[in-house]
Amino acid sequence: MPPLNRRDFLKLAALLPPAALLAQSARRLSPTNPSLPNILIVLFDAMSAHNLSVYGYPRDTTPSLRRFAERATVYHAHYSSGNYTIPGTSSLLTGLYPWTHRAINNGGAIKRSLAERNIFRLLGEQYQRVGFSQNIWANFILSQFNRDIDLILPPSAFSVADYIVADSFRDQTLAYRGLDDFLFRGNNHGSLVLNPLQKALVARTIAQTATADYPKGLPGDVNYPIKYRLDDLFTSLGDFVQKLGAPYFAYLHLFSPHAPFRPSSEFFGKFDDTFTPTRKPKHRLSDGKPNAELNNARRSYDEYVATVDKEFGKMMDSLEAAGKLENTYVIVMSDHGEMFERGEKNHETVLLYDPVIHIPMLVRAPGQTARQDIYTPTNNVDLLPTLLHFAGQPAPDWCEGQVLPGLGGEASPERATFVMEAKRNSAFAPLRIGTFVIRKGKYKLIYYTGYEAEDSFELYDMEADPEEMTDVYSQEAEIAAALKRELLETIQQRDLV
């Protein structure tokens, strides 16, 4: 063999870094333990359990989910940890409450020192880990975990109109914030020249893609220029999932049925009916919107949910027919709910009544043949330890959730779960302004602090009064005092900036 000259050596040396990268990619995309179950999370943004017929809503909004539930574990008192995307998503992916992970502001992020505490890292390289979020704010959170995710699909994947700029940047977290969020987002004005140009192009594309299939316009993100057809989206997602190598962990965060509500023609007008929701008094901290406006929005939302449900059902049928769900846990859930009552519309609210925090949680285990119903209060922080349990791993000691009852965990009446809203509070400062909920047994205590001169509390018996119509804080003084003590002590212990 002739000796290597200097030039050959340099050529070989130059090949080493790409070879190492290739080897690393191959290893990351070649899971090592095919006997592990796949885990597929389908998350519908802003889906309230209160508007789903699978949970007893009078309008038949979710026949497909009802069919799915026939062979799934259905959680009837499942709560998000926050009332909008940032805290809700952060909690379900980290198993931490917002007071710990501190992603509490609009567009906020998980505390940097805690970003390694995520489900992708914990499941490890034995899984092919895939993340997809159409919601850019949830994508901010995913991008914090980018070292632990094998593939992050851009938010605009499967879209008809895509004017997201940062997708092609390697430095995605900052690029999304600097470009798509600051310079080009919705009503923001950061860029004087390219922003109007982009808006003009988006308007033209929307006009070109207008279709009678969606009478109110194509579904899409409310703030960012992403438009899609739900039928195409779910078909593409189904195809994508079929191509994943086992075992995989896929987190699919879909924007619908988040506002703007864009039902398909099949469901548009479907709920022009006589159903009248329970009339509830306007809350003093609400926007004071009139009931007629709330009921109209609710009707559109219900029609949109029905549209989403139908396409979800079709995707599940195709995956099942292809035999792709045999060794797969399928989890259907949300990051927060939606609200059309007490003067508040959607979820930008400081009120934490059940419609905005009570969310669906349905888990179909591999080979499950019967429905199981769980009525114990559970929370999105329970997702992380439950997934680890599926993968045969213990929950880390820092996790604030528990394995879901019915899936390896135990239902305990003594267990308290929490929800909080504190977007007006700095993530770097102690919690001084916000709304906090403790849900324990059949009771729910709501604590408002910092909004008014005096803090206030409300207590509801969720079994006797699921619509939260009668505040029993004064009548049930003993229970109220115990819950108040537990909530305030927990905040004091956990609120470590």
Next chain:
Amino acid sequence: MSLFNRPNRAEVAAVYGVIVLLVYGWTLLWFFWKLPSWLYFLSLGEIAGILAYALTVNLLESLLVLLLPLGLAFFLPRRWFYQNFLASAAALSMMLLGYLMLFIDWINEAEGYPKDLFVGSIAAGFGFLLLAIVLGNLPLPRKILASFAERASVFIYLSLPASLLSLVFILVRNLL
């Protein structure tokens, strides 16, 4: 006499200064408007990163806008635009960028395809060009515009280094 209507460097710099003032000023205005909310949840490093992306885009935007008066000087008859390039180009840039400030709000509020807005904007563009040519030919407005533009060129000394530094930052973050 040159075959091409190429404005001299000092005049181009002065017009560019006007563009920089408006393009960068607008972004910085909204940057400081958003800053208090960012301070709630972003580190100073991340905020600086956002600013770096914004300044780099501003560089691109300002150069794009500059191409318009340069192109007009090149294509239009000398007496229309080139002869009073400094005043006419400064006036046109100010009117167009001022219009864009309004246009952003209008298009954000528009429902459906705002065809009238687009047609109206093209008409407005021609109107601004006409007005810029007229202003460039009137002694007093010409003097005021030229004087303003010459003073605005000082902003280039701030914007260019900041943008180039930002560009390097972005290249490093995305290529290395």
